[in-house]
Amino acid sequence: MTSTARSSRASANVLLALLGIGLLASMPAAAKKSDREQAANVTSKSFDGSQQPNGIQIFTTNVVMTQGTLKVTGSKATVYTDADNSITRVVIDGNPATIHQLDDTDQPMDGHANNIDYKPGTDATKTAPATSGVAILTGNASVKQPNKGDAAGDKLTYNTDDSTMKGESNGEGVVVMNFQPKPKPGAAPAKPAATPATPATPPKKP
Template identity: 30%
Template sequence: MIQLLDKKLTRGILATLLLTGGLSLSSQIYAIPSDRNQPITLEADRATFNEKTGVTTYTGNVVIQQGTLKVQAASIVAHLNANNKIQSVVAQGSPAKFQQQLDTKGGIARGEGRNINYNAETGIIKLSGNAFLTQNGATFRGENLTYSMSKGDIEANGGNKGRIQIVIPPSAQQNMKGVRD
C-alpha cells in the first residue's frame, strides 16, 4: 500500500485517481452510473508526484478500483494540465489490464495490452502490444487497438505482427442482418 508522504503527493494522487472516470472502455456512456459515486482505492509499491511537471507515477503492481472499474498495471503515469486535470494516462504491464461492468445486467468490458494510453482531451484509448478488447461478447485482437469513447469507434491493426482478429457473437450478427438487408 502506498504511503502518503505530504500534501503535494496527496494532491497528485487525488488528481490521478480521476483517471478512473475516463480510463474505462466507455464509462461516460455505458458504465454503471453508481461507479463514479464509489470510493476509489489505489495500491502500489511506490507513488511520486512532481508538482512542476504535473506528472504522477505509480509503480509496482498498481491496482486502482472504483466500483466495478479495475485497472491493473506494472506502472501508471498520469500527466496533469495547467489546471491540474488529467491530460493523459499511460499504463504499462505484461499486460496492463482494465475491466468495468457496462450495465446492471452484468455486461463487462475488458481490455489489455503492454501499453494502455488514455488521452482525456480527445477521449481516445489506445491499447498496444498484443492488444485485446472484449465487450458484449465481441472480441478484437491486434497489435494496436484504438477506441474513441465519444464516437464508440474501434480501429484495429496488426502492425508488424500481421493480421487482426474480430469475433462477433451470433446475437450481434442477427442485429446486423436487418441493417444489411
Template identity: 30%
Template sequence: MSLLLYPAASAFALPSDSAQPIRIQANAATLDDKRNTAVYTGNVIITQGSMRLTGSRVTLTTDANGELNKLVTQGGPATYQQTPEANKAPVKARAQTIEYHAADERVVLIDKAFLEQSGNTFQGDYVSYDIPAQVVDAGRNSSSGASGAESNGNGRIEITIQPRSRGAESAAPAEDASEPAAP
C-alpha cells in the first residue's frame, strides 16, 4: 500500500524527504486492486520527512501502472503541511476536503479552506495551490460539482499579505497605517 503514496509524497516534500520512509497511521485500510484505490479511515496520519497529511478518510486513486492520479483527504478539517525549501517556513493548509492532483502537482482546498505561505494567508470556500510555481488561486472553483461555494453563501475570500521588506524601517509606518487590522 505504501507504494501508492510515494509519488504524492515526493512531490510535496523537500528533496531529502523523498529518501525518507512513508509512515501511514489509520484505524483501518482497504486496498482495491481492481479499482486501483486505497482507502484509509479513522484519524489518518501520513508522513514522509517534512510532509504531514491528516484527515478522517484518505482515498488514493492510481492508474494501471500504480502511478498516483489523485489523493483526496476528508476531515474535520483535513490538514496538510510541507516545508518547500530548507530554512523556510512550512506551507500549512486545512479544509474540509483536500485534493492532490498528481499530474498538475496541485493541492485544492474545498470548504472552509485556509492556506498559509511565508506568513501570507488565504482563506475562503476554495483555494488552489500550484506546488512547483508556488501560486495560490483563491475564490474561483472552476470544477463543476464541488460544493465549496455553499459553505458560507457569499463566496468571498480573505487574504493577508505580509510586507516583503520587514527590515526597511522607513516604509514600515506607511504600510502599517494603510493596512486593515487582522481579525
C-alpha cells in the first residue's frame, strides 16, 4: 500500500522535516561515486565557450550530458569547470530539464523540472574537505525512485551522496510525497495510489 503525505502552506515546515527523516531512512543508497571519475560528454546543436580551466561553456538546443551513469538533458546547459578542467556545476534549463542517475545498488533516480542546478561534489583533499553532490530542481519539480518513493513540489533539493531530500512549495501549492514500502519476498509489487475518478458531466438542458 502506498501512502501520500500532503501539506498546506501552514504545515510546510513539518512536512519538510518528515521528508528529511523519511527519505534518510528509506533511501540510504548513494549515487555511484565512480561517476565522478568518468569523463563527461556533452552534445548539443550549438556551443559557446572554451575548454580552458576555470571556464564557462554554454550549450543550447537538444543538450545531452553524460558522465558514467549520470545523464542530464535540456534546452540549455551552462557548465562550470575548475582549475583541473573538472566540472564543478551544471545549470540546465528545459521544458522540462531531466536528470537520471543510478545509485550504488543500480537503482535509478529520475528527476525533472524547469531548471536543474547540479553540483557533483568533491572528494576530500589535503587542502579542502569533501563536499556533497546536490541537485536542486526548481519549477514543477519531481523525483522518482522505484521501490523507494516519489516527491513533487515547486523546489526539491536532492543530495546525491545519501539520497536525502528537502521539498518546498510556493503560495498555496503543496509538496507531495509517496512512500513506497519495500516488497516482501514473493509478494506482488505495491500498486500506485488510485487516481480519483473524474466527475461525470451532467446532461445539457433542452
